[in-house]
Amino acid sequence: MKRKLYLLSILLMVSFFLGVISFQYASAKKLVVASFYPVDKVSGWDGVVREFKKVHPEVTEVEVQVTSWNEYLPKLLTQIASGTAPDVIAVENTPFPEFVAKGVIRDITSYMEKTKGFSKKDFFSHLLDRYTVDGKIYGIPYDCQPQVCLFYNKKLFDEAGVAYPTDTWRWEELLKAAQKLTKKSGDRVVQYGFDPQGNWQYFVYTNGGYLVDNVKKPTKCVLDSSRAIGGVQFYIDLMYKYGVSPSPAMIQASGATSIDLFLTGRIAMSYNGFWQAVEHPKQFKEMNAGLALAPAGPTGIRRYPTGGTAYCISSTSKEPDLAWDFITIYMGPIGHKAAYESATLGAIYPPAHIPSFNWYVSRPNLFIENIKVNGIGARYAIFAPFDARWPEISSRHITPEMDLILRNQKPVAPTMKAIAEMVTKALQGK
Numbered sequence: 001m002k003r004k005l006y007l008l009s010i011l012l013m014v015s016f017f018l019g020v021i022s023f024q025y026a027s028a029k030k031l032v033v034a035s036f037y038p039v040d041k042v043s044g045w046d047g048v049v050r051e052f053k054k055v056h057p058e059v060t061e062v063e064v065q066v067t068s069w070n071e072y073l074p075k076l077l078t079q080i081a082s083g084t085a086p087d088v089i090a091v092e093n094t095p096f097p098e099f100v101a102k103g104v105i106r107d108i109t110s111y112m113e114k115t116k117g118f119s120k121k122d123f124f125s126h127l128l129d130r131y132t133v134d135g136k137i138y139g140i141p142y143d144c145q146p147q148v149c150l151f152y153n154k155k156l157f158d159e160a161g162v163a164y165p166t167d168t169w170r171w172e173e174l175l176k177a178a179q180k181l182t183k184k185s186g187d188r189v190v191q192y193g194f195d196p197q198g199n200w201q202y203f204v205y206t207n208g209g210y211l212v213d214n215v216k217k218p219t220k221c222v223l224d225s226s227r228a229i230g231g232v233q234f235y236i237d238l239m240y241k242y243g244v245s246p247s248p249a250m251i252q253a254s255g256a257t258s259i260d261l262f263l264t265g266r267i268a269m270s271y272n273g274f275w276q277a278v279e280h281p282k283q284f285k286e287m288n289a290g291l292a293l294a295p296a297g298p299t300g301i302r303r304y305p306t307g308g309t310a311y312c313i314s315s316t317s318k319e320p321d322l323a324w325d326f327i328t329i330y331m332g333p334i335g336h337k338a339a340y341e342s343a344t345l346g347a348i349y350p351p352a353h354i355p356s357f358n359w360y361v362s363r364p365n366l367f368i369e370n371i372k373v374n375g376i377g378a379r380y381a382i383f384a385p386f387d388a389r390w391p392e393i394s395s396r397h398i399t400p401e402m403d404l405i406l407r408n409q410k411p412v413a414p415t416m417k418a419i420a421e422m423v424t425k426a427l428q429g430k
Contacts, residue, residue, distance in 0.1 A: 029056075029058050029059045029319060030059065030061045030062075030063065031059055031061070031063070031087050031326060032086040032088070033064050033088040034064075034065045034067070034072075034076060034088070034090060035065070035072075035090035035311075036066070036068065036072040036092070037090060037142075044335065044337075044338030044339035044340070044341060044342040045064060046338075046342070047334075047335075047339075048329060048338050048339075049062045050338075051329055051335075052325070052329050052330075059322060062326070072090075073095060076089065080104055080316075085314040085315075085316050086317075087313065087318075087319055087320075087322070087323040087326075088312070088326055089311070089312050089314055090309050090310075090312075091105065091139055091309065091310050092307070092309050093131075093307060093309065093310070093384065094307075094384055094390065095388075096130070096131065097386050099138075100138050101388055104314070104315055105139065105312040105313060105314060106138070106314065106315045106317070106320060107136045107137070108137055108138065108139075108140070108312070109135075109137045111324045112137055117328075117333075118328050118353075120137075122353060122354055123140070123141060123352055124141070124144055124352055124354060124378040124379075124381075126378055126379060126381045127141040127144060127306075127308060127352045130308065131310045131312075138310075138312055139312040140331055141308055141309070141310050141352035142309050142310065142311055142349070142351075142352060143308060144349075144350045144352045144374045144375060144378050145273045145308070145350060146273065146304045146305070146306035146377045146381040147202060147271070148273075148293055148373055148376070148377025148380075148381075149272060149273060149276075149377075150165055150169075150270075150271055150291070150292045150293065150294045151262065151270045151271075151276070151277065151284075152164065152165055152268060152269045152270075152289065152290045152292065153262070153267075153289060154288050154290050155265070155287070155288070156191070157181070157268065157290075161180075162177050162181060163177075164292070165269070165292040166292060167293040167373065169292070169293075169295040170295050170297065170298060170300065171295055171296075171297060173295065174269075175242065177193065177194075178192075178194040178238070178269065179242060180193070181194075182243065182268075189243065191268065192261075192268065193244040193245070193267075193268050194244055194267070194268065194269040194271070195245055195246055195261070195262065195267045195269070195271070196235065196245065196271040197258040197270065197271060197272050198248065198258075199271060199305065200232050200235055200405075200406065201305040202271065202294065203234055203235045204227075205303035205304060205305065205382060206231065206296055206297035206301050206302065206303060206304075207227050207228070207230050207301070208227040208231075208297060208301050209222070209223070209225050209230075210222050210225075210228065210382075211223060211384075212423075215383060215384075215385055215386060216386050218386070218387050218427055219424075219427055220424045220428075221420040221421075221424045223398075223419050223420045223423070224416055224417040228416065229412055229413050229417075231297070232402075232412050232416065233412045235406070236405065236406070236408065239406075240408050246258075246267070247407065247408070248407050249407060254266075258270065258272075259272070259276050259280065263283045265287075273306075273307070274350060274371070277289070277291070277347065277368050278347045278348065278349055281344050281345040281347035281367040281368075282345065284367055284368050285345060285368065289368055290370070291369055291370040291371070292373065293373040294377070303380050303382055304381055304382065305381075306378075306381040306383055307383075308352075308383070311330070311331060313327070331352075331353055332355075332356060333353075336348065336351050336353070336360060337359070340360065340363065345366075345367040346363060346366060346367065348360065352378075354375075361375070387427065389426070393423055393426045396426075397419060397422040397426060398419055401415055401418070
């Protein structure tokens with residue numbers, strides 16, 4: 001009898017432990033996150049995962065799939081087609097319209113409404129609007145980096161006796177300073193005053209022009225307007241009339257990139273997005289680079305082109321609640337603090353989450369001053385037209401023709417009018 005009771009107790013214990021193991025196995029969960037940002041190396045990934053697991057110990061693994069931009073979309077589309085899409089997906093703003101149209105990502109409006117600190121008012125409105133379709137929100141903007149940055153070399157300004165740029169500058173002040181900062185050795189320019197790095201859209205926007213009639217629902221290209229043409233003409237004049245900006249051919253001949261020429265003192269002012277500083281924090285700090293809001297147009301208009309990425313929940317995710325919690329940790333204060341603590345010199349992308357943005361710009365001894373211009377510029381940010389066909393339309397009809405204009409191989413006005421006609425036909429399906 002004792003032997004039977006002993007065997008029974010052993011069986012009960014084995015059954016209990018097998019049940020525990022089975023329960024743990026069944027409750028164990030995995031979350032997969034896909035991105036083309038190197039989040040595993042420069043964004044405090046370990047800290048984000050650690051904080052996430054504190055809240056969700058049942059998640060035994062958070063797998064991050066980081067793929068280069070050129071390979072990211074093809075891989076992601078293959079995963080979606082095979083039913084193995086990641087739970088959290090980074091979606092760059094240009095293919096975003098197609099992701100929404102094909103139902104690849106989930107409407108997260110209800111999640112935002114019930115999450116304290118993650119409501120609409122907690123994000124820069126112009127950035128969040130990109131990922132809002134018919135009143136429904138499909139993505140959370142990650143960074144606040146519109147192309148609003150006028151980086152400048154203080155040493156070169158001091159040597160030329162030129163006052164530093166201010167946030168009140170317009171094109172006129174920019175040109176005057178660039179002329180004083182441009183230096184020649186004989187007929188050869190050895191130091192350029194200003195380099196907009198090919199960003200012709202900045203001149204279109206700040207001169208009062210646009211790319212299309214309606215960014216959200218484009219039906220017509222308006223690059224043939226006098227304001228759009230005038231903006232591009234000013235850029236052309238900076239290169240070929242005033243000689244204060246390097247042409248594409250000159251950049252190519254130098255064997256260096258525009259940002260390299262700025263960092264080595266051959267360009268005094270450089271216009272682009274804040275990511276260029278994040279990618280070279282040590283050099284920016286060592287040269288004591290300044291940062292100002294890129295000048296307004298001649299009549300005071302401020303509009304700036306922007307890119308950006310949102311993090312979204314896959315429509316096929318089996319763990320949408322966990323995916324949302326991960327997004328809030330990753331792109332809220334916890335994630336950005338983890339990123340800041342792990343990054344070289346604290347150089348991280350300015351957050352699109354306003355409370356996190358305000359915390360970041362208040363950090364002492366940052367690698368560059370005046371990061372707040374990103375937040376100011378966000379109010380004037382303009383995305384590419386919201387049309388799934390736009391990347392193809394732009395690469396086929398706009399980019400090659402604008403390249404010829406910037407190389408001074410085609411006249412501005414007639415070429416831009418031809419571009420407008422071709423793009424309009426493409427938008428209208430003709």
